[in-house]
Amino acid sequence: MEAIVQLTADPQVRVTIEATDMFSDTVSIVVYRSVDGVETTVRSSLMAAAAGGWTGIDWEAPVGPVAYRAEMFDTDGNDLGSTISVFATLEYSDSDAAWISDPLDATSAIQVFMSSGSESAQSRPVSGTTYALGDRTVVLAGQRSPLTGLHADFETLTAADRQSVQSLIDQTGGLVLLRTAPEVPLPRLLYCWCADPQPSMSVMDDFEQALWSNQANEVSEIQGPPAVAAVPYSIYEAAFPTYGDAEAAYSTYLEAYKNPPS
Amino acid sequence: MAYQLPDDALTALANSHSGAAWIVTARYGGVQTIPSAAYPDYDRIPITSDGQFSFDSSGGNAQASGSMYVASSGASLAPKAMDDPLAPFGQELQIDYLIAQGGQSWRVPMGVYRISEVPSWDETVRRYPAMQITTGWTAEVDFVDRFDRISAAQFLGPAAPSMRTVLTEAALLAAQAGVTAYWPAGLVDTSIPAGITYESDRLDAISQLLAAINCDPGMTRQGALTAIPRNRWIGATKADAEISMDGVVSFTGGMSGDVYNTVVFSSDQNGLTPAIAQIKDDSNPLSINRLGLRVYTQSSSLMDTDAKLLAAAKTTLLQVSQQAAQQIKIVGLPRPDVDLGDLVWARDTLSGRQGIGQLTSFDTGGFDATGQWTYNLQGVELL
Numbered sequence: 001m002e003a004i005v006q007l008t009a010d011p012q013v014r015v016t017i018e019a020t021d022m023f024s025d026t027v028s029i030v031v032y033r034s035v036d037g038v039e040t041t042v043r044s045s046l047m048a049a050a051a052g053g054w055t056g057i058d059w060e061a062p063v064g065p066v067a068y069r070a071e072m073f074d075t076d077g078n079d080l081g082s083t084i085s086v087f088a089t090l091e092y093s094d095s096d097a098a099w100i101s102d103p104l105d106a107t108s109a110i111q112v113f114m115s116s117g118s119e120s121a122q123s124r125p126v127s128g129t130t131y132a133l134g135d136r137t138v139v140l141a142g143q144r145s146p147l148t149g150l151h152a153d154f155e156t157l158t159a160a161d162r163q164s165v166q167s168l169i170d171q172t173g174g175l176v177l178l179r180t181a182p183e184v185p186l187p188r189l190l191y192c193w194c195a196d197p198q199p200s201m202s203v204m205d206d207f208e209q210a211l212w213s214n215q216a217n218e219v220s221e222i223q224g225p226p227a228v229a230a231v232p233y234s235i236y237e238a239a240f241p242t243y244g245d246a247e248a249a250y251s252t253y254l255e256a257y258k259n260p261p262s
Numbered sequence: 263m264a265y266q267l268p269d270d271a272l273t274a275l276a277n278s279h280s281g282a283a284w285i286v287t288a289r290y291g292g293v294q295t296i297p298s299a300a301y302p303d304y305d306r307i308p309i310t311s312d313g314q315f316s317f318d319s320s321g322g323n324a325q326a327s328g329s330m331y332v333a334s335s336g337a338s339l340a341p342k343a344m345d346d347p348l349a350p351f352g353q354e355l356q357i358d359y360l361i362a363q364g365g366q367s368w369r370v371p372m373g374v375y376r377i378s379e380v381p382s383w384d385e386t387v388r389r390y391p392a393m394q395i396t397t398g399w400t401a402e403v404d405f406v407d408r409f410d411r412i413s414a415a416q417f418l419g420p421a422a423p424s425m426r427t428v429l430t431e432a433a434l435l436a437a438q439a440g441v442t443a444y445w446p447a448g449l450v451d452t453s454i455p456a457g458i459t460y461e462s463d464r465l466d467a468i469s470q471l472l473a474a475i476n477c478d479p480g481m482t483r484q485g486a487l488t489a490i491p492r493n494r495w496i497g498a499t500k501a502d503a504e505i506s507m508d509g510v511v512s513f514t515g516g517m518s519g520d521v522y523n524t525v526v527f528s529s530d531q532n533g534l535t536p537a538i539a540q541i542k543d544d545s546n547p548l549s550i551n552r553l554g555l556r557v558y559t560q561s562s563s564l565m566d567t568d569a570k571l572l573a574a575a576k577t578t579l580l581q582v583s584q585q586a587a588q589q590i591k592i593v594g595l596p597r598p599d600v601d602l603g604d605l606v607w608a609r610d611t612l613s614g615r616q617g618i619g620q621l622t623s624f625d626t627g628g629f630d631a632t633g634q635w636t637y638n639l640q641g642v643e644l645l
Contacts, residue, residue, distance in 0.1 A: 046302060047302065077299060104388075104395060104397070126280070127632065128280070128632050129632050129633065129634070131511050131595065131634060132511065133509035133510060133511060133594070133595070133611070134509045134510065134609075134610050134611030134612040134613075135509075135611045135612055136509050136611065138276075138277060138278045138509075138595065139278045140278070140279065140280070140282065140595065140596075140631075140632035140633075141278070141279070141280030141281075141632065142280070142282075142630075142631065142632045143281075143283075171388070172388070173388075175397075220335075222335050222397075223303050223334070223335045223336030223337070224335060224336055224337075224395055224396070224397055225395065
């Protein structure tokens with residue numbers, strides 16, 4: 001396993017995972033991402049075909065340190081065990097730097113900056129009911145809810161970013177992934193519903209900088225396949241007129257995945 | 263009979279606890295469909311806490327039924343083909359109640375149910391430049407117990423018993439509808455008289471057969487036909503109770519005038535004359551002189567001697583002169599170990615009122631694991 005961190009914003013920070021050191025009878029894998037002790041799956045790797053190797057991109061990589069491991073399966077779906085974990089770190093310049101994105105759309109991420117006063121008043125109430133049973137009082141407690149009514153205010157620095165956030169909220173209905181640095185007292189991968197982020201601008205800087213007043217409610221990880229493939233198949237079709245040409249250029253499928261024609 | 267839980271679990275149920283949950287899985291034709299490898303997003307059916315789920319032994323067809331609301335992001339389970347996991351074509355749901363306390367948990371099966379209808383489902387989609395993706399879905403799923411399957415498997419024409427005894431015949435009738443039978447220990451079987459024919463309804467036939475041994479049909483937690491003895495509460499004490507609730511939210515007694523003091527039991531076997539049982543003792547407020555004549559008639563071909571007919575008339579009088587008159591409604595904490603027909607003892611510790619009775623219906627109030635349940639008993643208030 002190898003994890004390659006890319007910090008360029010084209011379209012966003014990401015970690016490319018290459019799995020080559022797998023058992024020979026592996027045909028499919030699931031890659032797990034471990035963040036602060038919580039393990040979640042990497043979206044594009046759910047039972048991904050991996051005979052001979054696999055490479056894919058984690059578009060939801062958290063800011064800061066992260067670990068990956070792959071669970072291997074043979075043709076009958078038997079669990080062959082896990083690879084050793086690899087570690088990567090997405091460096092960040094400021095502790096308030098964060099990314100807001102549509103978790104299903106790799107091209108949608110926008111860098112924002114958490115503003116002071118956000119993340120305060122973290123409310124996670126437990127549902128439940130109190131019963132008076134004659135002379136005793138009993139509580140049946142339910143589950144603790146995720147963060148509700150969280151003030152996750154942030155800033156965008158340019159008018160273009162402001163419009164991107166605006167269209168992101170339009171497109172997703174406010175169901176977004178907010179990734180913050182480890183210093184911010186929030187889950188580093190915060191899937192949340194931002195129903196009505198409100199930007200306020202100032203004439204002083206020609207309306208470039210915007211402070212977003214944003215109330216967020218945490219939700220479970222938004223499931224679903226990624227909407228945008230990293231490299232469309234048509235790129236290969238355009239580059240290689242025949243299948244033989246592609247075969248001549250790449251020794252294995254894995255090589256073709258790793259080095260798409262530019 | 264009540265599901266056997268260890269003492270730790272019973273203590274948890276009677277006291278403050280957290281972590282209780284409803285867990286619903288799906289199966290189809292003996293194969294588990296959710297969770298399964300085909301739907302990696304789901305380790306159970308994602309239900310909301312709404313809906314309804316109730317048990318009632320007085321109903322005609324099904325005894326337990328309900329509806330649940332299902333919602334999730336991720337792969338849609340909204341039924342579109344006849345063999346989808348939530349389609350109403352023989353697909354079944356396994357409903358469990360999870361009790362948790364002190365690091366332990368107990369998963370109590372609450373029965374197997376057939377999906378009867380999916381009144382509505384909805385999917386939300388998002389359009390990207392290149393493709394459309396389902397981002398969320400909801401569905402409403404109605405379900406009933408396996409009596410529905412017995413009831414729907416009507417006789418194809420006039421039919422007659424092929425076995426000699428009541429229990430073997432009832433088991434055969436259920437097996438012909440694809441439902442197994444489980445008889446609790448201690449049931450006294452009896453023979454079936456010759457010359458009986460069934461009308462079209464299979465469930466009616468089973469009810470009639472079991473009535474001959476003073477039982478009602480019931481459904482086990484595994485989805486097998488069983489028999490619930492009638493009138494076990496008469497003369498029962500706290501020690502006989504299978505379920506004890508010391509402390510309830512409310513304890514309500516009720517009396518209904520819907521009672522009878524005369525039973526006429528007839529049979530078309532061998533030209534027998536109907537047997538009559540009456541309450542004639544004037545110290546009883548229900549006697550025919552004080553209440554007036556109120557006649558209840560019943561007939562059964564299974565009674566082939568005068569003695570059987572008279573015994574049936576007396577038993578029926580015991581039921582119809584008491585069952586409606588004494589109803590106890592209890593609101594209390596969830597007790598997933600109750601079964602219809604169980605003897606339940608309950609006490610309101612504040613007022614000191616206590617009662618014992620046989621459970622005729624109960625309602626879980628939906629799928630909120632912290633919600634209160636309502637129990638209706640047929641029985642007596644203990645003084």
